[in-house]
Amino acid sequence: MATRRDFMATGLKAVAATGLAPVIPVFSKGAPPGKPFGKASPGRRNFEFEQAFGLGGVAIGNAFRPTTDQQAQEAMEGAWAAGVRYFDTSPWYGLGLSERRFGHFLHNHNREDYILSTKVGRILKASKSPPKTMWQQPSPFDYEYDYSAEGTRRSIEDSLQRLGIESIDIVFIHDLSPDNGDMKDNWTDHFKVAEKGAMPELTRMREEGLIKAWGLGVNTVEPILKTLEAADPDICLSATIYSLIEHEDALNRLFPACEQHGVSIVAGAPLNSGFLAGINRYNYSTNIPEGFLEKREKISRIASAHGGDVRTAALQFAAAPSVVSAVIPGTRYPEQARANVASMKTKIPGDFWEELKQEELIAAHAPTPG
Numbered sequence: 001m002a003t004r005r006d007f008m009a010t011g012l013k014a015v016a017a018t019g020l021a022p023v024i025p026v027f028s029k030g031a032p033p034g035k036p037f038g039k040a041s042p043g044r045r046n047f048e049f050e051q052a053f054g055l056g057g058v059a060i061g062n063a064f065r066p067t068t069d070q071q072a073q074e075a076m077e078g079a080w081a082a083g084v085r086y087f088d089t090s091p092w093y094g095l096g097l098s099e100r101r102f103g104h105f106l107h108n109h110n111r112e113d114y115i116l117s118t119k120v121g122r123i124l125k126a127s128k129s130p131p132k133t134m135w136q137q138p139s140p141f142d143y144e145y146d147y148s149a150e151g152t153r154r155s156i157e158d159s160l161q162r163l164g165i166e167s168i169d170i171v172f173i174h175d176l177s178p179d180n181g182d183m184k185d186n187w188t189d190h191f192k193v194a195e196k197g198a199m200p201e202l203t204r205m206r207e208e209g210l211i212k213a214w215g216l217g218v219n220t221v222e223p224i225l226k227t228l229e230a231a232d233p234d235i236c237l238s239a240t241i242y243s244l245i246e247h248e249d250a251l252n253r254l255f256p257a258c259e260q261h262g263v264s265i266v267a268g269a270p271l272n273s274g275f276l277a278g279i280n281r282y283n284y285s286t287n288i289p290e291g292f293l294e295k296r297e298k299i300s301r302i303a304s305a306h307g308g309d310v311r312t313a314a315l316q317f318a319a320a321p322s323v324v325s326a327v328i329p330g331t332r333y334p335e336q337a338r339a340n341v342a343s344m345k346t347k348i349p350g351d352f353w354e355e356l357k358q359e360e361l362i363a364a365h366a367p368t369p370g
Contacts, residue, residue, distance in 0.1 A: 052086075053083075053084060053319075054084060054087060054088055054266075054327070054328035055079045055087050055337065056269070056328040056329060057087065057089035058093055058330045059331055059332040060075065060098045060330070060332065061101075061135055062094045062136045063094075063135060063284075063330075064134060064136065064281075065136050066137045067332045069101065072105075073101070073105060075336075075337055076101070076102070076105040076337075078335065078338055079331070079334070079341075080109070081338070082338045084337065086114065086115045086326055087102055087116050087117075088117045088237070088268070089163075090118055090119040091122055091123075091143075091155065091158065091162070092121075092122055093135070094138045095135060095142075096124050096141055097138055097139045099162040103162060104164070106165060107163075107164045107165055115169045116170070117170035118168055118170075118171065118172075120155040120198060120202075121146070121155070121173055121198070122144070122174065123144050123145075123151055123155060124141040124143050124158065125141060125143070125144065127141055127142035129142075130142060145182070147173065147176065147190055147191075147197055149196075149197040149200065149201035150197075153201065153205075156171065156205070156211070167210075170211070170213045170214065170215070171202055171205075172217030173194055173198050173199070173214070173215070173217065173227075174217045174218075176190055176194055177219055177220045177222075177223045191223065195230050199214075199233075203231065213235050215233035215234055215236035215263065216233065216236045217237035217239070218236075218238070218239070219239045220241065224236050224238065225254065225257055234264075235263060235264045236258070236265055238268065240283045241254065242265075242267055242270075242318055242321070243269070243270055243271070243276065243314060244270075244310070244313060244318070245272060245275065245295060245296065245299075245314075247362070251365065264324070265324050265325060266325060266326045266327075267319065267326070267327045269330075270315055270318035271314055273285075275296070277311045278310070280293075298359065298361060299313070299356065299361055302355050302356060306349055306355075308346075311339075312343035313352070315329065315340060315343045320366075327344075350370060
C-alpha cells in the first residue's frame with residue numbers, strides 16, 4: 001500500500017502511460033514543455049502528481065447559474081478524455097449536488113485510476129427551504145458548521161454515500177477563514193474547535209488508512225499558517241490566493257511556510273472565478289478590485305503580442321512554483337476542459353514572462369514556467 005508520502009505519484013503511474021490527449025499550442029507552434037508543474041523535493045512530506053492538473057467542482061455544483069446533469073456529465077467526460085485524473089469537490093458545492101454528480105461519473109472508473117478530494121466542516125440536513133447562496137437550483141438541504149471530531153467523521157461518511165465510492169484520498173477542512181461571510185471575525189472560534197476536533201481526527205483517520213492526506217481548503221493565507229503551527233497537515237488547497245493577477249502574499253508568506261513544513265499546495269480558482277478567462281467576475285463576486293480590469297487588459301495585450309492569451313498564461317503561472325502540486329480550474333463544458341488541458345501543454349516563450357516582470361505586472365521573484 002502506498003504511504004501518504006508517495007501515494008500521489010503511485011496513484012497515477014498507470015495513467016502516465018496514456019498521457020494527456022493531443023493538444024494544439026496557443027502561444028507557440030514549438031514542442032510543448034515536458035511537465036510545467038512543480039515537483040516534490042526528496043524527503044518532503046508532500047505529493048507529486050504524475051499529471052498535476054485537475055478539475056474543480058464548483059461549476060458542477062451549479063455556481064452562479066444552473067448546469068444540467070447532462071452538461072455536468074459531459075464536462076467530466078471531456079476532462080477525463082483529455083487526461084485529467086484529479087477531481088476536487090465538496091459537500092458545500094450545490095449543497096451536495098457536486099458530490100453526487102462526481103460520484104455518478106467516477107463510479108464507472110477504476111478507483112485506482114484517479115485521485116479524489118472533498119471537504120469537511122459543514123453538515124447537510126434535508127430542508128424544504130434551502131438557504132439562498134451562490135448555488136442555483138441546489139439540492140434540498142440546509143447546512144450547519146461542525147468542525148468537531150464527530151462531525152468530521154459524519155461528514156466523510158455522508159460524502160462517501162453521496163459519492164457512491166469506498167474511499168477519499170484527500171480531505172480539506174473547508175472555509176475556516178475570515179472571508180467566510182458566516183464567520184467573519186469569529187472564524188478563530190471555529191478554528192479552536194477544529195484544532196481540537198477535525199485536525200486530530202483527520203490525523204487519526206490518516207493513520208488508520210481511511211484517508212491518505214488532509215489539509216485546509218481556504219481562500220486566505222492566515223488559516224493555513226495557523227494550521228501549519230497547530231497540526232500536521234499534508235497538503236492544502238489555496239483558492240484565489242495565487243494567480244496571475246494577485247499573488248504577492250502567497251509568494252512572500254504562504255509558500256515559504258509550506259516549504260518549511262514540507263506541505264504542498266493545490267492551487268484552486270487559478271482564473272479567479274473566471275476573471276482571467278475574460279469574465280467580469282472576481283473571486284465569486286461581481287465586485288472587481290480597483291485597477292484589475294486595466295491590469296488584465298495590459299496582460300492581454302502583451303499575451304496577444306506573443307501570440308497567446310491570458311487564460312493559458314494564468315493556468316501555467318499558477319502551476320509554476322515548486323510547492324504547487326496541482327492546479328484545479330473548474331468548468332461546466334467539455335470544450336473548456338479540453339482547452340484547459342491544452343493550455344497546460346502549450347509552450348510560452350520566456351520573453352513573455354520577462355515583459356510582464358519589466359512592466360511590473362507580476363512580481364519580479366515570481367516563478368515562471370520553464
